[in-house]
Amino acid sequence: MLQGPDHLLFLLVVLATGWGWRTLLAALSCFTAGHALTLALGVWAGWSVPAGVVEPAIAATIVGMVAFDLWSRRQARAGATAQRLALVFLCALVHGLGFAGALTELTRWPAGSAQMAGALIGFNLGIEAAQIAVALLAGAAVQVLRAVVGQGAHRWASNAASATALVAGTWWFLERLGLQA
Secondary structure, eight states, rough: OOHHHHHHHHHHHHTTTTTHHHHHHHHHHHHHHHHHHHHHHHHSOOOOOOOHHHHHHHHHHHHHHHHHHHHHHHOOOOOOOOOOOHHHHHHHHHHHHHHHHHHHHHHHOOOTOOOHHHHHHHHHHHHHHHHHHHHHHHHHHHHHHHHOOOOOOOHHHHHHHHHHHHHHHHHHHHHHOOOOO
């Protein structure tokens, strides 16, 4: 996960909404459940989707999540939490396909084998450890910003994350479609 800046950026977009701890944990759980499902289907059941489809789709999840967040903020939608959690889960399904491709390339063990089961468990635990570390670091960074800048720090960090994610996600999407030099 740490070598996949697109996955990290998606995670930061998920974290940047300013939710309370319970909802944040729900969002991380949705992300975990979604990518674990397609990761398992990919490496255990032999499910595969070509990288030429998955990689642009991963970039599109970043842009889509930012667009949803911006739309929700503009509409001042109080009930958007359930919709956002569902969207996080659906996007995570796409990310799991990317993880499955990466793990399959790393191992070359047959789908359904004991070696692949061990690799799947270890890989998933590594992804979760990385997600928790990123969430904790992002939370600490926002706390430091609040101490230095004040209460508006979270809003500033959220807007900066959204703008960065929108630009990077769009760039990766176009690049992965072969539309960027």
